[in-house]
Amino acid sequence: MTDAGTTAAVAGYGGVRAAVVGTGLIGGSILLRLREAGLDVTAWDPDPATRDQARGRGVPAPETVEAAVAGRDLIFLGGPLPTLPAFLPRIAGAGGPDCVLTDVGSTKAEVAEAAARHGLLDRFVPGHPMAGAESAGLAAAVPTLLEGAAWVLCPGPGAATAPFRWLTGLLLAVFGARVVPLTADEHDRAAALASHVPHLLAGALAGATQRTAAPDAVLTLAAGSYRDGTRVAATPAVRTVNMLLGNREQVLRELGGVQAYLEDLAQALRSGDTERLTALYDEAGATRALLTNRAYTDRVREFRADGDHTREVGWLREVGAAGGYLADCQVRGGGVRYVARLPHLVGP
Template sequence: MTGDATGRYAGVRAAVVGTGLIGGSVLLRLADAGLDVAGWDPDPATRERARAAGLVTPDTIEQAVAGRDVVFLGGPLPTLPRTLARVAAATAPGCVLTDVGSTKVDVAEAADRLGLTDRFVPGHPMAGAESAGLTAASTTLLAGAAWVLCPAPAAATHAFRWLTGLLVELFGARVVPMSAPAHDSAAALASHVPHLLAGALAGAVQRAPVRDAVLALAAGSFRDGTRVAGTPAERTANMLLGNRARVLDELAEVSAFLGELAAALRAGDAAALTARYAEAAAARSALLDPRYAGRDREFRTDGDHAAEVSWLRGLGEEGGHLTGCQVDATTVSYTAWCPLAD
């Protein structure tokens, strides 16, 4: 587990707005690390549960975020642009803002319209569970997670650097820097389409005449393949609709591959089936046994920010991540890792 706040993050005052599964886990971890952190949720019952757990939970969002150095925004995806505007108005210009939503383009565009790209860094910790709410949150849910951050060009670099260091130090995060559109394209295939497939499989079983027999026989493959079908339906719908075009594009690619499998099965072509499954197994193997090589990089703190952001985005889009970011008077140093070729 990651350690407590030290060094430049000792004394940081944080807030979390929207304390569901992910926001609640951020709140619990920051409190566990010893930070001065306040949480707020629009649901009064959730605020009462947080207070009962010993967490600071004011009655208003403005009270929760006032005087904070960093604010994490959670809640339903359609609400994030409005929440961002409200929090920005209630915080000082130096307060770093980020979110934990599962799509990034809409909230990044909202930040641009609001003139907040100098301090808002869109984020997405790649972790979760089929359960929901603060009662399902934990201090360890996000430990070691791949955590996407989307740096904007130029002035946003300072906020990105600071937030990267905080996430690495307090969560042990593997920070994946990407542009918002690149994130949404990758997340469509990594996360959103799997929700469609899980829903389709579980839904087909629910409608099947032999439903109960299927469930009695179901073992690991069915449980693993349908796990995310148990997530709250409204949350899944918001996620899919928030990335609709990209999800449909990637679903077409998955459907094409499924069509190849079906065609080989229909033709009784064992060689084609074997070849397609060998192709699929290569991706599964790379997921279970990833191999990386170090590629550290330095930039001048007052240098070419556009070049820095370009390098960061390229690193993430190549499958790489950051495990360190150190800033001194003249230099920013990144500890980076890139995947080795198969």
């Protein structure tokens, strides 16, 4: 357990009244962690059996979503991706005018557009915690699922900046999150390669197996590379399909890049070009090594707490686009002070 595990670490957020709407794997894990950290939580899910499960775990779960979110300071919106744009104005209306809203959907552009349409940009902070599992439902949820996770939040200028700062502080304190500030479009493009395309590759590898001469022998010989490379093919199909359709253009674009690299590898193999094949793998290996071995430098920046926050938001988005994340965010005495952690430049 990190410092985030103690209630002391959430000082300043201990009195927050939060609600989680849609308590599947991700929403449920958020719910359990919020409660563990000592926050006042309520829950709602469209499935009556899931509401019963929440009650069985000691979380108030009223029959209607309106009752669950009434009087709350913060609402996390989860559930199937296509339902989020419609649910957002509904919980916003029931939650009161000062309530901060965020979601946990795996794509951000569509829900951000819905928020703009309904005039909710001032208090809706689009979010996406980068964690998950092949399992599903509140029964599979655990309070540690999102501990230390990269958690994208989309900062906006003007009135939107204050809720962003406040939510950032809460996620740092409660989840030990690495808060990554990105625009909705930048998120969707990066997530396409960081999460959605890998689901396509896993599906293709597992799916092609049954069409080979001896699928049973393939499964028996399956080494770590096959096991790891197909793991997310076991994700419930509906969840994967919603994710891919929700980010279609970006996924197809990034997939094109991966297919091109794959064809480069195949061409080098076909022609027995050892040198080219080795160079392509050296490049791939250098990138993979950065996942486990990337050096970061801390940068501290302060901004005035008032104003239109254009410079602040511009800087935040630069941090995220550069692969950085926020490690601290303190609002004090008319100013806001951030600590960002930025990776050293990734060479070619």
